[in-house]
Amino acid sequence: MSKKGWLARLVAGTGLALIALQAVAYTQTSGGYNMPTGVTEIAHEVHGLHMKVFAVCTIIGVLVFGVMIYSIINHRRSRNPKPADFHESVKVEIAWTLIPFVILIGLAVPAAGTLIRMEDTRNSDxxxxxxxxxxxxxxxxxxxxxxxxxxxxxxxxxxxxxxxxxxxxxxxxxxxxxxxxxxxxxxxxxxxxxxxxxxxxxxxxxxxxxxxxxxxxxxxxxxxxxxxxxxxxxxxxxxxxxxxxxxxxxxxxxxxxxxxxxxxxxxGGASEVAAAAPATMSDAAPVAAEAATPAATEVATAAAKPAAAKDEEPTELVKKGEKIYKANCAACHQADGTGLPPNFPSLHGSKVANGPADAHILQVLKGKNLMPPFPQLSDEDVAAVTTYQRQSWGNKGSVIQPSQVAALRK
The missing domain is CATH 2.60.40.420 (Cupredoxins -  blue copper proteins)
Structure with a gap:
């Protein structure tokens, strides 16, 4: 095979490979390598812009690498020991300045329109x-x-x-x-x-x-x-x-x-054990840490303050509190309360869990330092999770009733 024939096959093969890659990209959905086509008008526009840019890049890649490969093979030193002595061309300089400019403008105009539409939140339902x-x-x-x-x-x-x-x-x-x-x-x-x-x-x-x-x-x-x-x-x-x-x-x-x-x-007021907002806590603030998973109930409560229920038996509070703790706190403080020091301290012997009940309740409701407030938890849930912490892992804190939580909730 002649050198020119070999070069032509190489260039053609490179072009076909790039075209094949583009075809694959066009056929891919959200489960493939390409970006998803989406299910909104803006998503369709973004995908369309993406594919246009991809096509332009593919064409440029074929041309640039084709010229490079051709030049490397046909203008190598062993074949042309005396280099060319031509000087710059004004026409070429103008061409390779204007062509990229036109390409960029052609891509920027539709992209700018899409960006403007993405930010237009007027007339929302x-x-x-x-x-x-x-x-x-x-x-x-x-x-x-x-x-x-x-x-x-x-x-x-x-x-x-x-x-x-x-x-x-x-x-x-x-x-x-x-x-x-x-x-x-x-x-x-x-x-x-x-x-x-x-x-x-x-x-x-x-x-x-x-x-x-x-x-x-x-x-x-x-x-x-x-x-x-x-x-x-x-x-x-x-x-x-x-x-x-x-x-x-x-x-x-x-x-x-x-x-x-x-x-x-x-x-309608259906309740759940809502997932509380997590936070990094010191030993003085080890009560509900950042969330891992809330309870598996399906319907969430609104953030409105719930009414306090009647007092409950300590054993029932502890039983319920364990579920709330595992749903909200165990990812960072661990299921056994040992924590992940230094960011997530152990609850064993915690000053808060063994201290005044009001301080414990207020820290859950209002937060402290980096710990955010947990007002979305019902009075019953706050009472249960704090009682569980105060009665577990050797802690000797008092039982907390929903009525105490309701009295401090403001």
Whole structure:
């Protein structure tokens, strides 16, 4: 085979390989190597822009590498020992300046339009406030008096523990499932107000083409309008601490009637053991640490203050408190209360668990230092979890009743 024939085959093979890669990228969905096409208008636009840029890069790559390979082979020193002595060309200089400029303008104009539309939250049908915590999300339907926490599912949390012995490949949606998904109606423009309570998080759902930082003390806005019912998953996209990988996002898009029924159920006062906002705590603040998983009940309470129930038997409080503790505190303070020093102290002999009952209650309700408040827990739940801590691991604290919690709740 002649050298020119070999060169032609090489260039052709390179071009075909790049075209094949592009074809593969076009056919991939969210389960493949390419970015998902998405289920919103903005997601479709973003995917379209992505593929246009990919096509331009593929063409440029074929041309540039083709010329490079041709030059290396046909203008090597052994073949042309005397180098060319031509000088610069004004036409060539103008061409390779104008062509990239035209390409960039051609890509920038549609991209700018998409970015503007992504930020246009006007005329939204509803608003959801999203607050990031270490390590969970709180969702509040603004104007509906409905709010709940969404935390890593109990199955995933149990499987991720060191020495659990659980085969994670058999856990459904391992590390990308939650106890309380965010419910949204299909076909409605939803405005998101995104912030954080402790450190910087980022709320990211690829199928929506929505990714926004959640910054303490600052509110970012973004919106979506879901076209298809289904369950869509995302993650926190900002390195937010030790359990960064364990605060997934799950959104369920449902028909409007089903969404209305969901809101009605929430407003009906159905209760759950809500997942509390986690925090790093000192030994003087070892009461409810950052969340791992809330109880497996399905319906969450609103953040409204619940009425106190009558006093309960200490044994019942301890029994109930153990479940609340394991759902909210065990990931950091460990199921046996030994903690993970220095950030998550042991509860054995804790000054708070063995100290005045009022101080213990107030620390749970109002927080302290880096520990956020836990007002979303009912009086019964606060009484149960604090009593469990005060009566376990050799602690000698007093029993706390719901009426004591109600008296201090303000």
């Amino acid at each position: 509803m608003t959801v406030k999203i607050t990031g915590y270490q390590w969970k999300w709180q969702y509040e339907y603004v104007g509906e008096d409905v709010s709940f926490f969404s935390t890593l599912s109990q199955e995933s949390n149990a499987a991720r523990q060191t020495g659990s012995g659980i085969d994670v490949t058999k856990v459904p949606n391992y590390l990308v499932d939650v106890d309380n998904p965010l419910m949204l109606p299909v076909g409605k423009k939803v405005r998101f107000l995104i912030t954080a309570n402790d450190v910087i998080h980022a709320w990211w759902v690829p199928e929506f083409a929505v990714k926004k930082d959640a910054i303490p003390g600052y509110i970012n806005e973004v919106w979506t309008k879901i076209e298809q019912p289904g369950t869509y998953r995302g993650v926190c996209a900002e390195l937010c601490g030790r359990d960064h990988g364990f605060m997934p996002i799950v959104v369920r898009a449902v028909p409007e009637e089903e969404f209305k029924a969901f809101l009605a159920a929430k407003k």
